[in-house]
Amino acid sequence: MIGWLLRQESVRSIALVRIGIALLIAQDTLASWRYSVELYSSAGPAMPVFFDPVAQSPSPRAAVSDQVAAADAPPTWSHLLTAIPSPRVAIAAQTLLCVVSLALAVGWQTRLSLVLTLVLLAWLKPLDVSWTFAKYTVIWLHALACLLLGGGATDLSVDSLQNGTRQTAGPATTRRLLQLLVCQVYLGAAVTKLKSPWFAGGELLQFSLLDRGWGGTSLGQWLATSSLTMRALSLGTILFELLFPFLIWVPACRRPLLLVAVLFHLGVWGAMHVGTFSPTMLVLLLTFAEPDQVARICNSWRRFRTPPESRSHEEAVSGGPPAARPATRGRWNSGSLRGLSSLGTYALTAVTVVIVAGAIQWWCDWYGVFGNRSLARLTRIPPAVVDEVRAARKPAFEDYVHRVTVGNWRGERDVGGSGPSRRGTDRLYVLVQFVIPHPNLRLEGLLLASDGRLAARFEHTIDAGLSYAINGFELTTELPPGSSRVILQIEGHEVASRKVEIR
Amino acid sequence: MASPLPRIQWLRLLVAACYLLISVVFLALHALGLSPGGALSYAFTWDMFPGFQSRSTRRIAIGVTGTGQTLLLHPSDRQQFREGLSRDMSRPDLERSSRHFRNLAETVRLQTAAQEADDPIVHVLLCEQFWPTKFNFSDRNYAHWMGALKPASQRSGQSAAAELLDPPPGIPWASWRILQEYDVDPGRSDALTERFRPPAAAASPPDLRDAPP
Numbered sequence: 001m002i003g004w005l006l007r008q009e010s011v012r013s014i015a016l017v018r019i020g021i022a023l024l025i026a027q028d029t030l031a032s033w034r035y036s037v038e039l040y041s042s043a044g045p046a047m048p049v050f051f052d053p054v055a056q057s058p059s060p061r062a063a064v065s066d067q068v069a070a071a072d073a074p075p076t077w078s079h080l081l082t083a084i085p086s087p088r089v090a091i092a093a094q095t096l097l098c099v100v101s102l103a104l105a106v107g108w109q110t111r112l113s114l115v116l117t118l119v120l121l122a123w124l125k126p127l128d129v130s131w132t133f134a135k136y137t138v139i140w141l142h143a144l145a146c147l148l149l150g151g152g153a154t155d156l157s158v159d160s161l162q163n164g165t166r167q168t169a170g171p172a173t174t175r176r177l178l179q180l181l182v183c184q185v186y187l188g189a190a191v192t193k194l195k196s197p198w199f200a201g202g203e204l205l206q207f208s209l210l211d212r213g214w215g216g217t218s219l220g221q222w223l224a225t226s227s228l229t230m231r232a233l234s235l236g237t238i239l240f241e242l243l244f245p246f247l248i249w250v251p252a253c254r255r256p257l258l259l260v261a262v263l264f265h266l267g268v269w270g271a272m273h274v275g276t277f278s279p280t281m282l283v284l285l286l287t288f289a290e291p292d293q294v295a296r297i298c299n300s301w302r303r304f305r306t307p308p309e310s311r312s313h314e315e316a317v318s319g320g321p322p323a324a325r326p327a328t329r330g331r332w333n334s335g336s337l338r339g340l341s342s343l344g345t346y347a348l349t350a351v352t353v354v355i356v357a358g359a360i361q362w363w364c365d366w367y368g369v370f371g372n373r374s375l376a377r378l379t380r381i382p383p384a385v386v387d388e389v390r391a392a393r394k395p396a397f398e399d400y401v402h403r404v405t406v407g408n409w410r411g412e413r414d415v416g417g418s419g420p421s422r423r424g425t426d427r428l429y430v431l432v433q434f435v436i437p438h439p440n441l442r443l444e445g446l447l448l449a450s451d452g453r454l455a456a457r458f459e460h461t462i463d464a465g466l467s468y469a470i471n472g473f474e475l476t477t478e479l480p481p482g483s484s485r486v487i488l489q490i491e492g493h494e495v496a497s498r499k500v501e502i503r
Numbered sequence: 504m505a506s507p508l509p510r511i512q513w514l515r516l517l518v519a520a521c522y523l524l525i526s527v528v529f530l531a532l533h534a535l536g537l538s539p540g541g542a543l544s545y546a547f548t549w550d551m552f553p554g555f556q557s558r559s560t561r562r563i564a565i566g567v568t569g570t571g572q573t574l575l576l577h578p579s580d581r582q583q584f585r586e587g588l589s590r591d592m593s594r595p596d597l598e599r600s601s602r603h604f605r606n607l608a609e610t611v612r613l614q615t616a617a618q619e620a621d622d623p624i625v626h627v628l629l630c631e632q633f634w635p636t637k638f639n640f641s642d643r644n645y646a647h648w649m650g651a652l653k654p655a656s657q658r659s660g661q662s663a664a665a666e667l668l669d670p671p672p673g674i675p676w677a678s679w680r681i682l683q684e685y686d687v688d689p690g691r692s693d694a695l696t697e698r699f700r701p702p703a704a705a706a707s708p709p710d711l712r713d714a715p716p
Contacts, residue, residue, distance in 0.1 A: 005519060006512055035584040038594070045610045047594065047603040050542050126542075129603070130594040131586050138546050149518055173515050177522065184526050188549025191534045199552065207555035210636040213587045213597050221640060225647040273588055277551075367581060375581060377618050378566070378574040378611075382664045386565060386573050389630045389668075389679045396676070399635045402557070404649065435557035435635055498650060 004176065010295040011170040013286050014147070015107075015155035017178060018114075020283030021143050022105035024276045025117060029098045032132050033357070037367045039128045041090035046127040048084065084127060087369045088358065093124055095357035099350045107157020109346045111148070118144040131213075136277040142181050143284065150174025156298075162342055168295070178287040183245035185281070190241035193234070200238065201413055202230030203467070209272065220271035227403070227414060240264055248288060261285055397490040400441065403433040404496040406486055413468055420501035421475055428473040428500060430486055440464050444489040447473045450482030450502065475502065559639055561632045561671065562595045562682070564608035566624035574624060575667070576611045591671065601682055604629050612687070628684040634670055634677035641673070 038044040085093060097120040104113040122141055125133045147153055150173050154160050198204040209216035209224040216224055223229050240260060247253040262282065269278035286294070365372035407417040408426045415431040430445050441462040449455040458471045473486075481502050488496040529538070529547035538544050564576035582593045595604045605627075612624055637645065638653070645653040654675040659665040670677035 002516065005516060032584075038582065038584050043610070043614070045603070045606055047598055047606070049545070128594075130598040131584070135549065135551055141546070145522075149515060149522075171512065171515065173519055177519055180523060180526070184530060185549045188530055188533060189551045191530070192550040193552060195534075195536065196552070196554070198555065204552055204555045207557060207636055208552060210559075210639045211556060212559050212589070212639055213592055215588055215639070217588075218641075221644050225640070225644045366583060375579075378576060378579060378615050381565070381573050381575050381667060382662070383571070383573050384664045385667055386567070386628065388664070389565070389628065389681060392680050393678055395633075395635075395678045398654075399678070402635065402637055404651075406650075435637075437557075496649075496651065 005173050006171045008169050009172050009175070010168060010291040011150075011153055011155045011174075012168070012295040012298050013289055013291050014150065014153040014170075014174050014178075015157070016286055016294065016298075017143065017283055018107070018110075018147055018153045019105050019156065020286070021140055021147075021280065022101050022113075022117065024279055024283070025121060025140055026098055026101040026105060028132070028276055029094060029101060033094055033098060034366065036091045036094040036361070037087045037369055039090075039130075039132060040085065040094060040124050041087040041369075042084045043087050043367060043369045046084045046090075047129045049126045049129040049133055083123060087367070090124075091358055091361045092354050093120055095354045096120060096350060097124060098357075099353050103346065103350075107154060107159050109343060110154045110157050110159050112343075112346070114144060114148050118148065134275055134277070136275060136280045139181070139185065139277075139280055139284070143178060143280075146174050146177040146181065149177065172291075175287045175291065178284055179248075182281070182284050182287070183248070186241040187245045190238055193238050193241070199234050200231070202227055202232075202234045205234045205237075206230045214273055214275075216272055217270065220273075223271060237264075254288065258285060258288055397441070397493045398495045400434050400438040400490065401432060401488075401495050402435045403431070404488060404498065405431040406498045406500055407431075410470055410472070415470060420503045422503050423475045423479050423481065424477045426475050428475055428486070430471050430473075430488065430498075432469045432471075432488065432496075434462065434467050434469070436465070436467050438462075438464060441490050442492075443469060443471075444492070445471055445473075446487040446489070448485040448487060450480050450484050455479055455484070556599065557636055558633045559636050559674075560596065560599075561592075561677075562601065562604060563630050563632070563667065564595075564604070564611070565628045565630060566608075566612060567626040567628070568619065568622040569625050570622050572622060574619070576608045576615075576624075576627065579611060581611050581614060582607070589671070601629070601631070605683060605685075623687075625687050626684065627687060629682040630679060631682050632668075632670060632677045632679050634674050638670075638674045 032039055040046050097117065100113045100116040100120065103109060104117050118141065121137065121144070125137045127133075150170065153170075153174065155168060193199040193204075196204055198207075206224045206227070208214065209220045215221075223233070244257060244261060248257050262285065265278040265281050265285075268274060362370045362372065368375040405415045407415040407429055408419075408421045409415070409417045410429040410431070413431075415429045421428050428447070432443060434441070443460045443462050445458045445460075446454060447456040456473045458473070460469055460471055462469055479502055484500050484502050486498045486500060487494055526547055529544060532538050532544075533548045533550065538548050563578065566574045566576045568574065577595060578593055582595075584594055586592055586597060595601065595607055598604070608627055608629060612627065616623060637649065640648055640653070642653050656670075656672075656674070657676045658669050668679070
């Protein structure tokens with residue numbers, strides 16, 4: 001086990017993970033930089049994940065007011081406990097996170113950048129439960145912590161060029177921990193799905209795809225129109241997430257499983273609006289590629305990019321597998337003094353960017369918190385709006401119905417067979433799927449024959465917890481052939497009508 | 504003979520072992536349904552897809568002044584972040600539990616209290632519009648799923664009230680409910696209003712609310 005964790009190997013794949021994760025963080029941070037005041041500051045107000053303004057205070061209003069009052073006031077105890085920054089600090093921190101994550105990507109002061117990225121990410125993102133904090137944020141934090149444990153993965157970095165040596169080999173600890181992280185993410189996700197009574201049936205996936213926030217793209221919504229597809233995808237997901245953590249260690253299964261994993265995440269990426277979760281997992285899957293293979297691919301790329309005259313020198317330099325090699329860019333080699341000056345340059349760059357970014361935010365003052373811009377006064381609305389809202393009209397009965405399917409065969413949670421039904425042999429099944437929650441409902445089904453008379457009816461009391469109801473009509477020979485109609489009513493109100501062909 | 508491991512490697516191993524142990528413990532607790540909750544538990548519990556919503560929602564906050572005027576606290580210019588599929592969901596819409604909605608409404612009220620000092624808000628209503636998620640299907644996909652055409656939108660016109668009360672485009676109809684309503688504590692507001700009084704240098708925009716259309 002110790003050998004498995006500490007074996008010396010190429011660190012090229014870990015460097016690629018560092019670059020990938022850092023770029024994802026930088027992209028995510030840049031995308032929300034414009035909204036720093038709203039998302040992370042007390043003037044937003046921030047919506048911290050682990051702080052409930054209602055539960056934490058005997059008077060909810062007092063908690064709210066305390067947080068609001070802290071916007072421009074010096075730090076107070078409540079301010080420090082919730083760690084919600086003022087607008088200026090929030091902008092500075094968010095900008096600094098952009099800078100250090102980009103520095104981490106290029107490997108400039110790699111370890112320092114890693115620590116700063118980790119700290120700033122762990123502080124800022126949990127201040128916004130509404131959107132920018134998600135499970136992939138936690139995966140980033142784990143990945144950064146693992147990278148830190150391994151020493152920061154300084155291969156493919158500005159640091160290695162500056163120091164004159166390139167770290168090409170190192171202990172496998174970081175890669176192993178990242179591999180185990182991927183496995184525990186899949187296993188934990190599978191456990192969650194297995195515990196949910198709604199996932200295997202496809203309902204959870206479908207309702208998730210219909211969500212307006214994190215829901216499906218056009219492809220996802222199209223897939224959601226088939227309950228069978230939803231069920232198959234759900235079961236496939238559980239199967240994949242259960243098998244991956246175990247079979248990935250079997251050499252024969254590794255490549256096909258990695259291919260499935262890549263396709264799985266590309267599929268999730270294409271069908272759902274789940275932020276950078278899929279790219280994050282794709283980056284982490286790199287850790288399962290053989291390190292030497294990754295190094296070989298990178299070297300082939302380098303050979304392709306390097307002119308033939310300088311290639312011979314490089315090949316002579318990088319002949320064996322030492323832990324560190326002289327850097328090929330001689331102009332950077334100047335020892336610790338350059339490293340020290342680099343730290344100064346690093347700090348100066350970070351401070352300059354923070355000041356410039358702060359100045360832009362101050363100048364634009366999108367939220368009117370710096371006094372450069374006054375936001376419009378609150379809109380006056382007609383009192384009729386309040387009257388309408390206060391009326392609190394109950395939803396239409398139709399709103400409780402999520403699906404109606406009519407067919408001549410039935411499964412546990414499905415009804416199928418859309419062709420004409422035959423009298424004497426077939427039954428006509430009617431499936432109604434209800435949304436949860438719903439009140440107790442009285443469902444009534446009417447079968448109107450082609451001549452317009454009522455041929456049959458059923459009545460079913462649906463308890464509040466029930467989500468499916470399958471009822472049926474026996475098609476006797478007395479029923480006239482032709483176009484009949486099934487009408488569904490809840491509490492006497494028609495909620496659906498379907499035409500059926502009877503032969 | 505193998506050489507002894509350097510101290511840094513032992514330390515590395517120790518940290519890795521602790522990390523793995525914590526991961527296994529929290530996975531086991533999660534599997535047994537015994538997750539303790541809290542930040543550490545959240546960081547080690549991989550509960551993607553924990554549940555679903557069968558309804559979609561949109562939220563507004565309304566302030567009622569002492570003279571009975573009604574002001575829209577949310578949505579407003581103070582909440583500019585939008586996300587979601589159509590990029591039309593503000594943070595209170597995105598935060599499903601609505602734990603922070605009141606906090607947000609209070610923040611906006613206090614930020615604008617100086618502007619509304621002549622007729623301050625005395626009562627706040629936090630309201631939610633909701634509709635079944637099946638209406639989020641496009642017309643074509645809805646017909647495919649339900650086997651019937653999507654109902655026509657029941658829009659109530661072009662007035663300001665209609666714009667606020669009507670559901671988002673593509674949603675046939677929706678219902679409203681009040682999540683919470685509360686009276687404002689005037690004593691506390693007065694002290695806080697000072698903090699949000701706009702700086703003197705900033706010119707206030709003209710008040711167009713009472714201007715003729």
